[in-house]
Amino acid sequence: MSWSDRVASRLADIRQADQWRTVQPLDGHLPSVTRDGDPVVSFASNDYLGLASHPTVVAAAHQALDRWGAGSGASRLVVGGRPVHDELERELADWRGQEAALLLPTGYMANLGVLATLAASPEVLIVSDALNHASIVDGCRLARGQVAIARHADVAHVEALLQGHAGPAVVVTDTVFSMDGDEAPLTALADVCRRRGALLVLDEAHAVLGPALPVPPAGDELALVRIGTLSKALGSVGGFVAASQDVVDLLVNAARPFIFTTAPAPADTAAALAAVRLVRSEEGRALTQRLRGHVDAIAPGHPSPIVPVVLGAEHAALEAAASLLRQGLLVPAIRPPTVPAGTSRLRITLSAAHTEGDVERLVKTLADLPAPGAA
Numbered sequence: 001m002s003w004s005d006r007v008a009s010r011l012a013d014i015r016q017a018d019q020w021r022t023v024q025p026l027d028g029h030l031p032s033v034t035r036d037g038d039p040v041v042s043f044a045s046n047d048y049l050g051l052a053s054h055p056t057v058v059a060a061a062h063q064a065l066d067r068w069g070a071g072s073g074a075s076r077l078v079v080g081g082r083p084v085h086d087e088l089e090r091e092l093a094d095w096r097g098q099e100a101a102l103l104l105p106t107g108y109m110a111n112l113g114v115l116a117t118l119a120a121s122p123e124v125l126i127v128s129d130a131l132n133h134a135s136i137v138d139g140c141r142l143a144r145g146q147v148a149i150a151r152h153a154d155v156a157h158v159e160a161l162l163q164g165h166a167g168p169a170v171v172v173t174d175t176v177f178s179m180d181g182d183e184a185p186l187t188a189l190a191d192v193c194r195r196r197g198a199l200l201v202l203d204e205a206h207a208v209l210g211p212a213l214p215v216p217p218a219g220d221e222l223a224l225v226r227i228g229t230l231s232k233a234l235g236s237v238g239g240f241v242a243a244s245q246d247v248v249d250l251l252v253n254a255a256r257p258f259i260f261t262t263a264p265a266p267a268d269t270a271a272a273l274a275a276v277r278l279v280r281s282e283e284g285r286a287l288t289q290r291l292r293g294h295v296d297a298i299a300p301g302h303p304s305p306i307v308p309v310v311l312g313a314e315h316a317a318l319e320a321a322a323s324l325l326r327q328g329l330l331v332p333a334i335r336p337p338t339v340p341a342g343t344s345r346l347r348i349t350l351s352a353a354h355t356e357g358d359v360e361r362l363v364k365t366l367a368d369l370p371a372p373g374a375a
Contacts, residue, residue: 050353051235064270072263096242107229107239113255115139176206181306236272317344
């Protein structure tokens with residue numbers, strides 16, 4: 001079989017499974033955009049605080065373009081960094097309460113770099129939550145350590161896996177899971193990691209409303225690495241690791257996604273720096289409260305701006321998404337292999353940039369959808 005035939009066969013399999021995907025062309029500033037000239041309100045973006053279009057963030061990117069140009073030129077180890085890279089790393093370390101931070105081009109690369117570097121030998125065990133993001137899954141695959149999958153949010157299972165391993169261990173979890181919007185049991189996980197001497201790696205990409213990191217008892221240290229993204233609540237693009245100075249130094253010297261990748265663009269970095277400072281300000285706290293109110297209007301008490309509406313069958317999710325889009329609301333259908341078979345869903349993501357009218361309209365439109373299984 002030729003390569004052309006192989007590719008065609010793979011595409012045919014995807015179509016046969018009814019899992020074909022295409023990119024939707026949208027124009028304008030989220031969440032109010034146009035699709036084929038028609039106005040659409042997007043409930044699909046991870047721009048949780050609406051900072052991607054905030055004037056202060058946009059102005060910072062413009063100023064960086066004028067000062068440093070469009071690109072970084074190469075890896076920072078080759079060409080050097082720009083002052084804005086160092087400034088953002090200091091701000092991130094302070095924000096996350098860690099000794100140091102390191103920028104990477106994406107949060108995906110941050111997970112790859114951390115797991116492949118810290119679990120670089122077979123004696124290390126990685127315990128990974130069953131519903132962790134694909135970037136964590138791929139980081140586990142790249143690492144040379146052993147990998148054990150813990151049942152979702154099951155701390156007892158995590159401890160049992162650690163108890164059966166005599167060597168060093170890493171426990172890695174999302175703090176907010178990207179498809180269900182639920183939180184990891186951080187306090188219990190941190191306690192297990194302290195008692196077992198395991199390193200706790202947290203991916204906080206979606207943790208705009210929490211959970212808060214547990215405060216360790218006095219004199220009781222927790223080995224901790226915090227991974228974050230600049231691409232969601234901060235409205236820019238990129239990723240970062242916040243950890244001890246030694247861990248960051250090791251990543252600079254051994255993490256392939258840092259060493260062999262061009263550094264984040266100065267404009268993206270400057271935009272993220274402005275966004276972090278906004279988040280830490282009174283305005284940022286007001287935006288977070290506004291987002292909390294939007295979430296409560298859809299799902300009172302839900303811990304994150306990711307609200308799933310599980311419909312079960314793939315066709316039901318696709319039909320619901322199409323119905324919403326015809327009414328000017330973009331809510332994506334999520335289906336296998338992203339979620340398990342039988343749990344296809346609408347994935348609503350809310351933003352402080354949504355108006356109360358946008359949210360009220362979504363609530364009403366969702367209420368008018370046929371119930372799952374209805375004829």
